[in-house]
Amino acid sequence: MEQQQLQLLVERLSIESFGKPFLHQASFNPRLRSTGGRYLLGTHNIEINRKYYDQLGEEELVGIIKHELCHYHLHLEGKGYQHRDQEFKQLLKKVGAPRFCAQLPDKKVKQSSKRILLYQCTKCQQAYRRKRSINTSRYVCGKCRGKLTKIKEIIFE
Structure with missing residues (x-):
């Protein structure tokens, strides 16, 4: 999907779901990492994370766009546009938009495995x-200022 196709999709969803036009820019932002999209208060533009479209498909993309359009229309009307506001929650329900976007499949792997690194001081044996991870050439023991060494890495799944 190209930027122009995204713009047309956002404009179409705005008319179909909200009965109001979307008069600003919608674009893919490759710098977005932990969110599906965002509404910019200053410019009224909407930015979308392309990874959600690539990995989860158009249905998830439509949900993200509807969510951001809720922020957009409520903000322009001077109503409560934040996640905690009742008007925002009601509009999400009305248009069938998700409150939070789904988690990306590649993010689940990183979060499910947790690790703990164990370091020890060579002088006083403080653990x-x-x-x-710690840069052992830069940081020293807080107790005796001795050199730190990495003992082991424990990974929980």
Whole structure:
């Protein structure tokens, strides 16, 4: 799907589901990572994450567009457009838009496996448990300023 096709789809969904025109820009934003789309308050444009279309199909894309159009139309009308607002929740239900988008299949793999890294000081034997790796040439033991070494990495599934 190209940018122009996305623009036409958003305009069509706006008329069909909301009975109001979409007068701004809709585009794919390759920098979006953790969200399906976003409505920009300053410009009133809508940005969509292309990965959701590529991996989950057009049905998921339509749901994301409807969700962002709810933000769009409510904001322009001066009503509650945030996720916590009752007007937003009611409009989502009315047009059949999801409150949150589905999780991408490749994201599920990364989140399901958790790891713990174990480090130990070579001087005082103080042990450290971390979720993120430490640059052992830069950081030292907080107790005695000794050198840290990585002992092992535990992966939970």
